[in-house]
Amino acid sequence: xxxxxxxxWQRLSGTYLAIFIFYLVFYILFNFPLxxxxxxxxxxxxxxxxxxxxxxxxxxxxxxxxxxxxxxxxIHPPAWRFFSLVVLAISLxxxxxxxxxxxxxxxxxxxxxxxx
Amino acid sequence: MNIxxxxxxxxxxxxxxxxxxxxxxxxSKSDLMLLDALLxxxxxxxxxxxxxxxxxxxxxxxxxxxxxxxxxxxxxPISELTQPIELRPLPGLEVIRDLVVDMRLFYQQYRIxxxxxxxxxxxxxxxxxxxxxxxxxxxxxxxxxxCACCSTACPSFWWNPDKFLGPxxxxxxxxxxxxxxDQATEERxxxxxxxxxxxxxxxxxxxxxxxxxxxxxxxxxxxxxxLMLEHAI
Numbered sequence: 001x002x003x004x005x006x007x008x009w010q011r012l013s014g015t016y017l018a019i020f021i022f023y024l025v026f027y028i029l030f031n032f033p034l035x036x037x038x039x040x041x042x043x044x045x046x047x048x049x050x051x052x053x054x055x056x057x058x059x060x061x062x063x064x065x066x067x068x069x070x071x072x073x074x075i076h077p078p079a080w081r082f083f084s085l086v087v088l089a090i091s092l093x094x095x096x097x098x099x100x101x102x103x104x105x106x107x108x109x110x111x112x113x114x115x116x
Numbered sequence: 117m118n119i120x121x122x123x124x125x126x127x128x129x130x131x132x133x134x135x136x137x138x139x140x141x142x143x144s145k146s147d148l149m150l151l152d153a154l155l156x157x158x159x160x161x162x163x164x165x166x167x168x169x170x171x172x173x174x175x176x177x178x179x180x181x182x183x184x185x186x187x188x189x190x191x192x193p194i195s196e197l198t199q200p201i202e203l204r205p206l207p208g209l210e211v212i213r214d215l216v217v218d219m220r221l222f223y224q225q226y227r228i229x230x231x232x233x234x235x236x237x238x239x240x241x242x243x244x245x246x247x248x249x250x251x252x253x254x255x256x257x258x259x260x261x262x263c264a265c266c267s268t269a270c271p272s273f274w275w276n277p278d279k280f281l282g283p284x285x286x287x288x289x290x291x292x293x294x295x296x297x298d299q300a301t302e303e304r305x306x307x308x309x310x311x312x313x314x315x316x317x318x319x320x321x322x323x324x325x326x327x328x329x330x331x332x333x334x335x336x337x338x339x340x341x342x343l344m345l346e347h348a349i
Contacts, residue, residue, distance in 0.1 A: 003309040004344045069318075072311065073275045 001065075010065045013058035020055045037113070044110035049103065056099045060092045067092075117146040119153055120200035123164065126211050134211070138200065150189035150197065151178055165214040173328060176263030179206055180215050186265035186326045206268035208277060221277045222264050225285040228313070231292065234300035250296035257291035257336060259329050260284060266323035266333050272316040279312035283323035283333030286314060290336035293343060305344050314340055 001009065027042065028034060042048055067088045075081045119141040126134035139157055148156075151168055158164050168178040173191035180189060181204040183197055194201075209217040233244075267273045267282035281289065289308060292298050308314045314337060323333040 002311040003315055004341070004348055006311075007315055007341065008345065073272065073316065 006065050006068075010062060013062040013065075016054065016058045017062060020051060020058075023051070040106055040110050040113070043103070043106045049107065052103060053100075056096060056103075060096045064088070064092055117144055118142050119144055119148075119194060121153075121157065122200045122202045123214070124204040124211075125164075125214055127163070127213055136202075146195055148194045150182065150192045150194055150201070153194055154189060154203075163214075165216055167216055174261060176261035176328075179263040179265045179268075179328075180204065181206060186269045188263060188265070188328045191328060206264055208268045208274040209264075217268075219264060222262075222267055222282070222284065225267070225277075225281045226262065226288060229281060229285040229289040229292075230300075230304065231285075231288040233292065233295065233298050234303070235297070236299045244297045246296055253294045253296070254291060256331055257287060257294060260287055260291075260331060261329060263328060265326045265328055266331075269322040269326045270317075271320055271322070272318060276312055276316055280316035281308075281313050283317075283337070286317070286340065287331065287333040287336045289314075290340050293340065301343075302347065305340075305347055308340060309344060314344075 031038065043052065068085065071081060071084050071088065075084055121139040121141070122136050123139060124134060125137045126132075139161065141153055141156055144153060144156065149171075151171055154164075154166060155168075158166075166178065166180065168190065169175040170177075171190045173188050176188065178189050179186060181187075182189060182192060183202050186206060189203075203215060205211050205215045205217045209219065209221065212218050262284060264284060266287075267277075267284045270283055272280050273282040289304065293301055293304055298304075317334075317337050319334060319338070321334045324331070324335070327333070
């Protein structure tokens, strides 16, 4: 993805990130103080699970395009550029997997609580 | 009035690193433009080298970095400047001598923007017609004098002057995209949809800040992106 597409997706994902952060902050403010079980239930509810999943997808996508832009601007020797892109991709992927693991864990714990 | 200067000096044949040289112009008038003062200085120090031609902000050949800001000395009054007046060549381009830079990269990017009308239809017998409304769209675009103040103030151009077109060339790109007589909109947009040519612009806006003709290349660049989007959908 490059040129107009990268630029457009950067803006779309950025917009979603802003909207989701507002949603999250308002939820926390209006339900303050939040207990752990309340928070867990919120995270595990189907709509929020989709919203949070989309948030992390947008976040890593946004970070990939933005990080790649910085590398394209500043790092010119091909070997260094390739190396930094690989490091960026691997670290973003690792964080994405980690985020997914946490979300699945929250869902599983919530399921166990309901089952009990 | 005494005018103090600190001017960037570099002479490649003398194999010396660049250095800043102090000058003083004694008993000069206070309503001078900076270029007038430089010409007086050159009478005393003949080796001082800079470009200039029209002397009234029309040709754009005397662009330089004045107290850290790109501008045209011919339309910059001495009275507005803090002293010593620090003069350096335009940043980001190779220095040929003193305040003269190699503008080849700048012109190369201008050439890539294809700054001329492209027509598929045969030329009209008498003249191209354009309504006043269509002509209005070129205001703020055609006035560019190619002084390079904007492109050499642009960090994106400093980083990738060989691949990123830079604000001056992109302003011209949009000038021909906006022209009702031009018939190559699709081809122009397809060429610009490239990781470097337009999209290295991060809306830093140094270009519109320094433009001595008060033009806004930033706005033209965002119009190009908008146009691309409209054509992509």
